[in-house]
Amino acid sequence: MSGLIPRVIRWLHGTVPSREQLEAIPLIAPLARRPELWLFTRRSVPRGVAIGLLVGIFALIPGIQIAGAALLCVPSRGNIPIAAAMTFLSNPATTPFILAASIYVGNTIGYHADLATLGELYSRGAGLSEWTHWLMSDAAPALLFGLFAISTVAAAVGYLLSSWIWRAWVGRKKRARQRRYMEREGELL
Numbered sequence: 001m002s003g004l005i006p007r008v009i010r011w012l013h014g015t016v017p018s019r020e021q022l023e024a025i026p027l028i029a030p031l032a033r034r035p036e037l038w039l040f041t042r043r044s045v046p047r048g049v050a051i052g053l054l055v056g057i058f059a060l061i062p063g064i065q066i067a068g069a070a071l072l073c074v075p076s077r078g079n080i081p082i083a084a085a086m087t088f089l090s091n092p093a094t095t096p097f098i099l100a101a102s103i104y105v106g107n108t109i110g111y112h113a114d115l116a117t118l119g120e121l122y123s124r125g126a127g128l129s130e131w132t133h134w135l136m137s138d139a140a141p142a143l144l145f146g147l148f149a150i151s152t153v154a155a156a157v158g159y160l161l162s163s164w165i166w167r168a169w170v171g172r173k174k175r176a177r178q179r180r181y182m183e184r185e186g187e188l189l
Contacts, residue, residue: 037073037080042166048079050159052086057098057151060090086158096122098150105149106142113139 022032031037036044048069055069065087073080090098103113118139121130135143 031070031074031080034074036077040079040082042163042170044077044079045082045166046159046162047076048073048082049086049162050155051076051078052083053089053158054151054155055083056087056090057154058147059087060095060098060147065090089154098147099143102143102146102150103139104146106144106146109142109145109149111142111145113137113142 023029025032051072052069055072056065059065059068066084069083069087070080072078073083100115100118103115103118107113107115117134120126121134
């Protein structure tokens with residue numbers, strides 16, 4: 001396992017575009033000129049995780065997710081690559097579960113969205129007009145409130161978990177460095 005992380009890091013350094021290459025793209029140039037948005041620090045990584053989860057779960061529109069996460073990283077000084085990666089938590093395989101959980105959470109708060117109708121629309125391959133009609137009923141408030149609640153909780157948990165993992169990783173590196181230092185000191189004596 002310890003050999004996997006350095007290989008992934010080497011692969012990322014080889015495939016991720018450089019800052020100069022990003023500055024050449026007009027839409028990305030203002031973000032590329034702010035290096036704190038691209039550095040992996042103990043503060044920027046948890047912020048990027050939280051922003052990516054918040055936008056990735058709440059937006060559920062693939063093109064909007066990454067752009068929204070990158071834009072929210074600017075004022076909060078979150079890590080843009082981490083935020084963009086975390087938006088992929090909501091993908092075609094997880095979206096139905098996220099939607100069903102959101103409607104369930106919205107229903108428990110007091111809104112009313114009929115889950116049986118949702119299943120029926122999905123199973124028969126309903127058209128856009130039928131989906132729109134269902135969403136314009138009581139389902140929309142339940143869905144939006146549920147998405148907001150789930151994305152907020154996921155962002156908070158992601159922030160805390162990534163902070164803890166970062167702290168554990170740095171502590172492990174520090175202990176290994178101290179152990180190597182003590183071994184060298186023992187050899188010198």
